[in-house]
Amino acid sequence: MPVPTSNSRPPLRRALSIAVQYSQLKQYEMDLVGTHNDPRILSDLLVDVFKYKREDITILMDDENNDYPWPTRENIEKAMKELVADAQPGDHFVFHFSGHGALVRNTDGTERSGYDEVIWPVDIRYENDDGVDNYIMDDEIHDVLVNHIPVGAHFMMVFDCCHSGSAADLPNTSEDCQPPTPVSAASSTMSLPSSEAVKNIRVRGTQEISAATADDAPQRSTSKDVFHPAAPLADIPVKAIPEVADVTSWAACEDDQVTFGSSKGGIFVNALARALRRRPTETHAELLSSVTREISKITAHINLHKSASEALPVPKPELESLESMNEIYNKPLDL
Incomplete structure (x- = not known):
């Protein structure tokens, strides 16, 4: 964690948004139609609601017109470093993929599940x-981004991809206290996909991984606790811990799950943007609950157009943080 220094400039707001369509993988049915909509959805939200400037939002995208730098590994690594360069207390950063x-497979024994999370x-x-x-790898995302955010700065990461629950390797997770996930498709505030869009639904992860056997797949918690956003957390005993930066990771699903998108973009980015436009001052708990409900309803609607054998599992969005869940659940987002 960098040592905070005295500010030599006004606080800044800076974002990096990455969208990959993988047209070269179409022969394997691994291309993702619709991902290119996600940077627009997110950047419009940041500019319209949270007062970011468009010139401070970097977009990497594999568009055929070459209007943006392509999201190669080299370009992503470079842009990640530039995003948090000279970070100071009071700054706000957003990273999106x-x-x-x-x-x-994890080879150094650092992952309890036996697996590392990666992005392509x-x-x-x-x-x-x-x-x-x-x-x-998740280790690199943590080292390059998280480790360069000083105390007093604010950093939000958004991962709309499969197996992304701990994509930034943050120590505290919402996994054991998920908000309820109703399966009714009725009364959603989010516009539901059209019949044509439903035909273009594509999973944002590898089929080999999602089809892993029960013995081979990473094991996750099966806590039956139900989280209620208004539940008091003050009675939960916590040990005194050193002050850390405000760093959170919002993932479309847990590590052992898949998520999906359509020609309109990822369901997670859409749900997140809708919720924050409705109520920008939502607490972390309220936002997690709102997004979870939206995604459950969208998934149920999509499954109405599918047979039982083709039905999609409901992704469970996951929130991770440097701070304890006790500290952030009832605290509004600071974007």
């Missing part, structure tokens, strides 16, 4: 029989 996420740049080396290479 829409594309494929996956799990790879556009130059991922993918062979259907020989696996993948050239991905970006």
